[in-house]
Amino acid sequence: MRLIDVDAFLDLESRIRDETLSSVEVLKELDDASTDYAILSHRWGDEVSYEEVIQLTKVDNRDEIRRRSGYLKIMKSCEQSKSDGLNWLWADTCCIDKRSSAELSEAINSMFRWYENSKRCYAYLHDTSVFPTTRDYVSFRGSNGWPEWFSRGWTLQELIAPKDIQFFNRDWKLIGDKGSLASKLQEITRVPVSVLKNGLSSQRSSVAQIVSWAADRRATRVEDRAYSLMGLLDVNMPMLYGEGKKAFQRLQLEVIRMSNDQSIFAWDPEGKNRQTTSVLADDPSLFRDCHDIVKMVPKEFNEELPSLWKSDEEFLTMPEDQGSLAFTVTNAGIQIWLPL
Structure with a gap:
């Protein structure tokens, strides 16, 4: 430097x-x-x-x-x-x-x-x-x-x-x-x-949480809304000024390539936005209400599930090796395993 x-x-x-x-x-x-x-x-x-x-x-x-x-x-x-x-x-x-x-x-x-x-x-x-x-x-x-x-x-x-x-x-x-x-x-x-006080490593912050902190922040150039998050999300990518909001789409794809944190798909958790054209968000502002979204390994998810279940019916747990499965991004969409 x-x-x-x-x-x-x-x-x-x-x-x-x-x-x-x-x-x-x-x-x-x-x-x-x-x-x-x-x-x-x-x-x-x-x-x-x-x-x-x-x-x-x-x-x-x-x-x-x-x-x-x-x-x-x-x-x-x-x-x-x-x-x-x-x-x-x-x-x-x-x-x-x-x-x-x-x-x-x-x-x-x-x-x-x-x-x-x-x-x-x-x-x-x-x-x-x-x-x-x-x-x-x-x-x-x-x-x-x-x-x-x-x-x-x-x-x-x-x-x-x-x-x-x-x-x-x-x-x-x-x-x-x-x-x-x-x-x-x-x-x-x-x-x-x-x-x-202790940095990002002190808390296992999810991608959705991190982006939520930037939801209301502004930048002189629209691309910088995405580029300013690269270090926080621990990704690197070339900058292409002139690409506009595509920069945030590229950032999300780079995060998906480097991480299996599924919270990146949890934007707009309260369904306030009518965007339906993509599984990816158009803008960091769509993560505004994601400050409480945490990431869990399958074991933690299985332990938490009974407290969220509202009936006496049995339910299937998530295989504990499933959390390590990679996302696959193609021109037809994103292939991902999710507990439903």
């Missing part, structure tokens, strides 16, 4: 202010598994790109770049990293050369791991002074009554993956951390406290 050298960036900013410019290398390729680094999570705005950062000592519009809110985010993140004893910082705005589709695809497929491997994540809430305790539809009208950070597709994995998240307000004042705010974060995001 490409990281910002915190000392080099802050030194460059000092040299620009003092008008003692010289060439400084602020970005470097390093291994995420063996490097201690901080990582930024934020809502995109007026950002600074990779090519602008590497040419800061040369470009004529340097002062205009430095006035952007995106530049201030990088500088403040670097200052916080230095204060925390972390010499490297990753920010998606300038650490990915988005002119390269191959690099962009690799970065998005690696992003969950990068957040997971970070030593500390800085979550910047640009539209609030305090961490919210109740919904405020007046202040946050366009984001379901909470700061906008909580309504975006990409920030879901950025909330779950890092072990240590510190939340900063619009003025870059610390307003809380993930551990101490876990109960409130569960209320806001529907992500269980156990997952927030």
